[in-house]
Amino acid sequence: MKVIEKYNDSLHNPYWKFQLGPEAYEVKDTPLRVEAIKKALRADQRFQFITADPFPERLISRLHPYHDYIRKTGLSLQNDKEEFYPDLFPGEGAHLRKKVDNPLWGGIWCTDAVTPIMRKTYEVARASAETALTGAALLREGREKAVYALCRPSGHHAGPRVFGGYCYFNNVATAAEYLLPEGRVAIVDIDYHHGNGTQEFFDEIKSVFTASIHGDPDNEYPYFWGYAEEIGKGQAEGTNHNEPLPKGTQLAQYSEAVDRILDMIRGFDAAYLIISAGFDTHEADPIGGFKLRTEEYTAIGKQFRSLGIPTLICQEGGYNIDVLGACVKNFLLGFMD
Ligand SMILES: [Zn+2]
DSSP, X not given: OEEEEOSOGGGOOOOOEEEETTEEEEOXXXXXXXXXXXXXXXXXXXXXXXXXXXXXXHHHHTTOTTHHHHHHHHHTSSSTTOOBOOOOOXXXXXXXXXXXXXXXXXXXXXXXXXXXXXXXXXXXHHHHHHHHXXXXXXXXXXXXXXXXXXXXXXOTTOOSSOBBXXXXXXXXXXXXXXXXXXXXXXXEEOSSSOOHHHHHHHTTOTTEEEEEEEEOTTTSTTOSSOOTTOOOOGGGTTSEEEEEEOTTOOHHHHHHHHHHHHXXXXXXXXXXXXXXXXXXXXXXXXXXXXXXXXXXXXXHHHHHHTTOSOEEEEEOOOOOTTTHHHHHHHHHHTTOO
């Protein structure tokens, strides 16, 4: 299987810790995650690495209205180590002007204060989207049946209005838009956290089916999205499906949720499948709550493969770097003989 890697991952390397009550949090999206995945896949000759191609900026900017805000804020920083955190959120009723030239206006464009902008964040996030686009192009040209895009930063919390949750540009949404002229697209998000950005992108678009299996938002990030009653809007009603599952979910219950989604995709007649592949569903993940085991990801990969349609697998979360590489590899092996 082709593995698409990007060329500048280490340039976005935030270092920040904060205290919430008795608990100390730190930004867990480090470049070490990518290194762990590369190490696991490079050791196996069934994976061939290729470098992401450049794509026109407009493929990304037209989908993300905060594109210039991220770019300009990064340019305003003094050095590569500085991190800027939006910390002023206007709330409802505020007089919004949507300027992009003042970093302090970030609360208009961002959901939280844990997604820092660094000097190179724009470049790195753009390359992450280009990694997904490179995979989409391989499928669109009919050159591959299944490809893996090693994206970082993740994208699934970045939406058509705002970014956040360690995400800047939505990689799978960008890839889906690229594939749509060729046929209907199904996106399934298997990260532990609901793919709220992806859902919002296609909430009213009936040619894209979106689904997500995730920790119940009653007690997990992103809290305000991901409930079962969110089924798509207007003409797109019925084209979104959420599977919020309880803490402690194990493989049997998880696989049933996957099967329900696969049945819906078969009815939807998708030409392409995109998987937002997060591995914070692992039992040892520091911020997840499910109980999936390293070897079980192969079976989940096989389930998706049974659809038999061209598939782009994009990396999202997964924060235990001791097991992340093996989880990714096992999932991808499920797509191979
Ligand atoms: Zn996650």
